[in-house]
Amino acid sequence: MKTEIVTTKPIEGQKPGTSGLRKKTRMFMAPGYVENFVQAIFNAIGGAAGKTFVVGGDGRFFNAAAIQTILRMAAANGAVRVIVGQNGLLSTPAASHLIRLHGTDGGMILSASHNPGGVDQDFGLKFNTANGGPAPENVTEAIFAHTRTVDSYRILKSGDLDLSTPGAQSLGTMTVDVVDPVQDYQALMETLFDFDKIRKMLANGFTLRFDAMHAVTGPYAKAVLEGALGAPDGTVLNAIPSEDFGGGHPDPNPVWAKTLMDLMMSEAAPDFGAASDGDGDRNMIVGRGLYITPSDSLAVLAANAHLAPGYAAGLAGVARSMPTSRASDRVAERIGIRHYETPTGWKFFGNLLDAGLVTLCGEESAGTGSDHVREKDGLWAVLLWLNILAERKVSVAEIMTDHWRTYGRDYYSRHDYEAVPSEIAERLMADLRARLTDLAGQSFAGQTVSAADEFSYTDPVDGTVSSNQGIRITFEGDARSVLRLSGTGTEGTTLRVYLEQYAPPSADHKRHTQEALIGVRNAVAEISGVATLTGRTQPDVMT
Ligand code: G1P
Ligand code: ZN
Numbered sequence: 001m002k003t004e005i006v007t008t009k010p011i012e013g014q015k016p017g018t019s020g021l022r023k024k025t026r027m028f029m030a031p032g033y034v035e036n037f038v039q040a041i042f043n044a045i046g047g048a049a050g051k052t053f054v055v056g057g058d059g060r061f062f063n064a065a066a067i068q069t070i071l072r073m074a075a076a077n078g079a080v081r082v083i084v085g086q087n088g089l090l091s092t093p094a095a096s097h098l099i100r101l102h103g104t105d106g107g108m109i110l111s112a113s114h115n116p117g118g119v120d121q122d123f124g125l126k127f128n129t130a131n132g133g134p135a136p137e138n139v140t141e142a143i144f145a146h147t148r149t150v151d152s153y154r155i156l157k158s159g160d161l162d163l164s165t166p167g168a169q170s171l172g173t174m175t176v177d178v179v180d181p182v183q184d185y186q187a188l189m190e191t192l193f194d195f196d197k198i199r200k201m202l203a204n205g206f207t208l209r210f211d212a213m214h215a216v217t218g219p220y221a222k223a224v225l226e227g228a229l230g231a232p233d234g235t236v237l238n239a240i241p242s243e244d245f246g247g248g249h250p251d252p253n254p255v256w257a258k259t260l261m262d263l264m265m266s267e268a269a270p271d272f273g274a275a276s277d278g279d280g281d282r283n284m285i286v287g288r289g290l291y292i293t294p295s296d297s298l299a300v301l302a303a304n305a306h307l308a309p310g311y312a313a314g315l316a317g318v319a320r321s322m323p324t325s326r327a328s329d330r331v332a333e334r335i336g337i338r339h340y341e342t343p344t345g346w347k348f349f350g351n352l353l354d355a356g357l358v359t360l361c362g363e364e365s366a367g368t369g370s371d372h373v374r375e376k377d378g379l380w381a382v383l384l385w386l387n388i389l390a391e392r393k394v395s396v397a398e399i400m401t402d403h404w405r406t407y408g409r410d411y412y413s414r415h416d417y418e419a420v421p422s423e424i425a426e427r428l429m430a431d432l433r434a435r436l437t438d439l440a441g442q443s444f445a446g447q448t449v450s451a452a453d454e455f456s457y458t459d460p461v462d463g464t465v466s467s468n469q470g471i472r473i474t475f476e477g478d479a480r481s482v483l484r485l486s487g488t489g490t491e492g493t494t495l496r497v498y499l500e501q502y503a504p505p506s507a508d509h510k511r512h513t514q515e516a517l518i519g520v521r522n523a524v525a526e527i528s529g530v531a532t533l534t535g536r537t538q539p540d541v542m543t
C-alpha cells in the first residue's frame with residue numbers, strides 16, 4: 001500500500017471550542033477538511049510515528065467515513081496501532097476508558113455530543129490526550145496553530161476496512177484492533193458499583209426507564225441495565241443508535257427528552273427515569289414526579305457516593321464548572337472536603353483528577369463524572385444513583401427533600417438565547433464588562449448587586465490562567481447569575497444566562513423553579529439589556 005503526500009492549504013474555521021472542533025456536517029465533508037484537521041493534530045503532538053490511538057464515535061452521519069480517513073492517515077503517519085470500536089462506535093466515556101486501559105497516546109472521538117446529527121446537522125472531532133481526557137488548552141491551541149500552517153497531509157491509498165467484527169487486522173504496517181465497545185466499560189462499572197444490590201432492588205419491583213435517545217448509549221444500557229442487572233426488556237427506550245438520532249436532539253433535558261419527562265410526571269411513572277446524550281457523556285435524572293437539576297444531582301452524589309463500593313473511602317474533593325450551582329460546595333464544606341470552581345468545559349477537570357485533588361466533577365449542562373475516566377459519564381451517573389437508592393431504600397423525592405432540609409436548596413435554571421448574531425452577543429458582553437466595576441451596590445428591579453466580576457481561573461496544578469470565562473453577578477439575598485457565550489454552537493452565538501436563588505434549610509423548598517427565580521431574572525434582564533439588544537423577550541430554551 002502506498003502513502004500519498006497530498007498538498008493542501010489551511011482551511012478557515014478550524015478553531016476547537018469548548019469540546020473540540022464542532023461544525024456543520026457538510027463543512028466536515030468538504031474535500032480535505034477532516035484530513036487537514038487530523039494532520040494538524042498529528043503535527044501538534046509531535047507526529048504519530050510509533051504511537052497508539054483509540055478511535056470511535058457516536059455513530060452519527062459521516063462517523064463511519066471519517067473513521068476510515070483517520071485510520072488511513074494514522075497508518076500513513078506511522079502509528080503502530082489503533083483501537084477502534086466495532087462499527088466505529090464508542091461512547092465518549094468508553095473511549096476515555098480504553099485510552100487509559102491500554103495506555104495509548106490519546107484518541108480521537110467523533111461526535112457533536114447532544115447536537116442533532118445528519119447531513120444538514122452537526123459533526124465534531126475531538127482529540128483526547130493520554131490521560132483519557134479532552135486535550136487541554138495548550139494542546140488545542142497548538143492544534144489550531146497547525147491548522148493555519150499545514151501544507152500537506154499523509155494518507156494511505158487503500159480501500160475501506162470492515163469494522164463490523166471484533167479482531168485485529170492490518171492497514172499497511174499498522175494494526176487495527178476492532179473491539180466490542182461495551183465489554184471493558186461494563187467491567188469497569190462492575191468494579192465501582194454493587195451490581196448484586198442493584199439487581200436485588202430491581203428484582204424486588206423497583207422500576208426504571210432509560211431513554212438512550214437513538215444514540216450511542218443504547219447498546220451500553222441494554223447490556224448493563226437489561227443484561228447484567230436484569231431489568232425487564234423495554235427498560236431501555238430508543239436503544240438502537242441511528243445516524244440522525246431518530247430525527248431528534250439527543251440532548252437529555254426536560255425539553256428534548258419530553259416523552260420521558262411526560263411519563264415521569266404521569267400516574268404511570270416508574271420509580272426512576274434517566275436519559276443520556278448523543279455520545280453518552282451527559283445524563284438526566286428524574287424521580288417519580290420530580291426532575292433533578294444536574295447541579296443538585298452533583299450535590300446528592302457528592303453527599304452519598306461513599307455508599308457505592310468504588311467510593312467507600314470517601315471523596316478527595318468535588319469540582320464544578322463556574323455556572324453550576326453552589327449546591328455541591330455546600331456539601332463539600334459540611335463534609336470537609338476540597339471544592340473547586342472551574343471554567344466551563346470538561347478539560348478543566350483533568351488536572352484536578354490527575355493530581356488526586358478531586359474525585360467527583362460536574363457541570364450544570366447534565367455532565368457528571370469521577371476519576372474512573374477523564375470524561376463525564378452518563379450511564380455511570382445513573383448507576384451511582386441506582387446504587388445509592390439500593391442502599392438507602394427511599395424514593396428519589398425523599399432523597400431530595402432530605403438533602404434540601406440538610407443543605408438548603410439552590411433553585412436553578414439556565415436560559416439560552418440561541419443563534420444570536422455574533423456581533424450583538426459580543427456587544428452585550430462587552431457593554432456589561434465595561435460596567436462591571438460600577439454594579440456593586442446598585443439596585444435593579446428591586447435586587448441589590450453585592451458583587452460582579454469576570455471569572456478568571458488559575459489552574460492549581462500547572463498555573464495556567466484562563467481569563468474571560470463568563471460574568472458573575474451576585475445579589476443580596478443569596479441569588480447569583482452568570483452570563484457567558486457558548487463555545488459549542490454552530491450557528492451564530494448562543495447567549496447563556498444562568499440563574500440561581502438559594503433557599504436555606506428551613507425555607508420553603510416546594511416553590512416552582514421559574515417563580516423562585518423571577519427576582520434575579522428580572523434584575524439580570526435589566527442589567528444586561530438582553531431584550532433591547534437581541535430583540536428577544538423570551539429565551540429559546542429554559543432548562
Ligand atoms: C456546553 C456546556 C458545557 C459542556 C460543553 C460540552 O458548552 O455548557 O458545560 O462542557 O457543552 O458538552 P457551551 O456551549 O456552553 O460552551
Ligand atoms: Zn456529550
